[in-house]
Amino acid sequence: RAEAALIDGKAIAETIRREVAAEVAELRASHALSPGLAVLLVGERRDSQSYVRMKKAACAETGIESIGVDLPADASEEEVLTAVRRLNGNPDVHGVLVQLPLPKHVNTERVLAAVSIEKDVDGFHPINMGQLAMAGRRPLFVPCTPKGCIELLLRSGVSMEGKRAVVIGRSNIVGTPAALLLQRHNATVTVVHSRTRDPAAITREADIVIAAAGVAELVRGNWLKPGCVVIDVGINPVDDPSTKRGYRLVGDVCFEEAKQVASMITPVPGGVGPMTIAMLLSNTLLAAKRSKGLVE
Amino acid sequence: RAEAALIDGKAIAETIRREVAAEVAELRASHALSPGLAVLLVGERRDSQSYVRMKKAACAETGIESIGVDLPADASEEEVLTAVRRLNGNPDVHGVLVQLPLPKHVNTERVLAAVSIEKDVDGFHPINMGQLAMAGRRPLFVPCTPKGCIELLLRSGVSMEGKRAVVIGRSNIVGTPAALLLQRHNATVTVVHSRTRDPAAITREADIVIAAAGVAELVRGNWLKPGCVVIDVGINPVDDPSTKRGYRLVGDVCFEEAKQVASMITPVPGGVGPMTIAMLLSNTLLAAKRSKGLVE
Ligand SMILES: NC(=O)C1=CN([C@@H]2O[C@H](COP(=O)(O)OP(=O)(O)OC[C@H]3O[C@@H](n4cnc5c(N)ncnc54)[C@H](OP(=O)(O)O)[C@@H]3O)[C@@H](O)[C@H]2O)C=CC1
Ligand SMILES: NC(=O)C1=CN([C@@H]2O[C@H](COP(=O)(O)OP(=O)(O)OC[C@H]3O[C@@H](n4cnc5c(N)ncnc54)[C@H](OP(=O)(O)O)[C@@H]3O)[C@@H](O)[C@H]2O)C=CC1
Numbered sequence A, B: 001r002a003e004a005a006l007i008d009g010k011a012i013a014e015t016i017r018r019e020v021a022a023e024v025a026e027l028r029a030s031h032a033l034s035p036g037l038a039v040l041l042v043g044e045r046r047d048s049q050s051y052v053r054m055k056k057a058a059c060a061e062t063g064i065e066s067i068g069v070d071l072p073a074d075a076s077e078e079e080v081l082t083a084v085r086r087l088n089g090n091p092d093v094h095g096v097l098v099q100l101p102l103p104k105h106v107n108t109e110r111v112l113a114a115v116s117i118e119k120d121v122d123g124f125h126p127i128n129m130g131q132l133a134m135a136g137r138r139p140l141f142v143p144c145t146p147k148g149c150i151e152l153l154l155r156s157g158v159s160m161e162g163k164r165a166v167v168i169g170r171s172n173i174v175g176t177p178a179a180l181l182l183q184r185h186n187a188t189v190t191v192v193h194s195r196t197r198d199p200a201a202i203t204r205e206a207d208i209v210i211a212a213a214g215v216a217e218l219v220r221g222n223w224l225k226p227g228c229v230v231i232d233v234g235i236n237p238v239d240d241p242s243t244k245r246g247y248r249l250v251g252d253v254c255f256e257e258a259k260q261v262a263s264m265i266t267p268v269p270g271g272v273g274p275m276t277i278a279m280l281l282s283n284t285l286l287a288a289k290r291s292k293g294l295v296e
Helices: A009-031 A046-062 A077-089 A108-114 A126-133 A144-155 A175-184 A199-203 A273-291 B009-031 B046-062 B077-089 B108-114 B126-133 B144-155 B175-184 B199-203 B273-291
Strands: A036-042 A065-071 A095-098 A164-168 A188-192 A208-211 A229-232 A236-239 A247-250 B036-042 B065-071 B095-098 B164-168 B188-192 B208-211 B229-232 B236-239 B247-250
Touching (some): A009 A273, A036 A077, A046 A273, A077 A108, A095 A273, A126 B126, A144 A229, A164 A175, A188 A199, B036 B273, B065 B077, B077 B108, B144 B175, B144 B229, B144 B273
Parallel strands (some): A208 A229, B164 B188
């Protein structure tokens, strides 16, 4: 049988970024509206700094204004909350993103709940999660990574209706919202987690697999039903002395085995990764349009 | 093989009501605190009136004060919202319950979101649903019927950890919160709904089945894995000329067939039904205790 087709997240994300850029230009021209994203960074974690840089660069490329707010690692929770509230009140800011993780002495739950739900472009506010879980409701924003997974399926022509789907992982930022989104598209969803018995047998029932466990190459070829579609969210460093950095990144799926079984699969890197930022841009655009009543 | 053991919801609910009554008496004696539940009824639907009557009677029996607020069927949304806000502000009221369904001209979503989350004993506020969906968070209240289902499992010694569970139905008041609760107890959960293909085969994989589809006797004996545990939420009237009322109530499970296959099963009536009100009383007690800082 033929090898799985690649779902090219990089190319799809690029298309979305171009679509967003076009809309941003149009908003500026016809409504004098400049979408703005505030990125709040507390402390100096290297990885967080690099994510923030990537987000700002993506904003610049699409014409979205980015407003960086940097607080020292020892900022008090009250200082962080004050910064969030100030951004909530700033009319030039349409999206407020709090870069995670926050320092340990700051209560993440409290800070995320302080973001105005109209500016919650990360979709992490419990009201947005509640609306995502509830039938007949619509969240203002959906978290970027799971939204990116679904967008990859949609833009690859994969129908979810009536399909069996397995989501591996149940985190707030990926697994749980991914499962809720698949269900909203009328898939029949099973959530596999670390306490699941025989995850291989369960995953083998799925037409669509979203893997977000954070375990390198957890999903082997024999976990997959022939012809299934695989979305691999994992980004895991594994030692590799043959590379300059001494490691390389692999997904939660054993790609070499899976591509022999699946009909479509996302690579790592170049699959879900680029979609996360594309969805952040798209959520920021949505927030800006909504602030002027330009969306339903 | 032996027939399934009955899970006696009536007896378990009675035990819970006695436990609640004892705690209510104790609160009154040692903290001069009288738990109070407000029940807001809009219009004069017969079924709603009867539910409200049952809830008030259960309050009276356990020593909880009930405050009935009745509005005419043509009350405006603003009048309903005003009534809710007044109850939110009333210190003698610890729980606010809005009897559903509301008349069509009133936006249910808006009214439910107006209930103070500290008094949301029905657990229908989107923040409570979001917290239920989110790992590491705790909702202030869990909706009564699904909470009752889990309580039946716990009090019958059924462990959920690592078990496969199928929930049939994904409504906001039963199916979705039931699935989220099972998952919090580390079951591996699949949600079956009206667009699911081959629900029988999927249900047959489950060690625990919660049926909440609202379809009389949907789940046949051959949908069940031998030895599974069945919680039947359905309450469906079917014609029966041999009865005085001309109908009888059956569940979503074909009881006669299922009891030959399952190891434990709830009857209808007398299973989940009585648990819903018991959980409402228990949520009201919780709200009252929390209002005085008597719970973590
Ligand atoms: N592409 C992108 O842009 C992004 C990629 N990621 C990547 O996605 C992966 C998941 O991230 P995140 O959701 O934040 O991770 P978390 O660590 O928060 O959650 C991992 C989840 O996987 C479950 N899990 C862990 N081990 C196993 C196992 N052996 N079998 C089945 N389930 C298991 C856990 O179960 P339990 O709940 O029982 O502990 C948990 O629910 C990571 O590799 C991360 O780097 C994350 C965000 C964005
Ligand atoms: N014991 C108690 O105290 C209570 C009992 N109930 C009873 O529980 C039952 C469910 O109530 P409720 O959740 O409010 O009902 P809803 O009508 O709101 O939801 C029914 C759910 O079942 C799904 N469904 C419908 N038909 C099928 C089918 N043939 N196969 C699989 N799934 C199906 C629907 O799917 P989809 O989303 O695709 O439409 C929907 O998600 C009713 O009988 C009700 O009377 C309810 C509340 C309290």
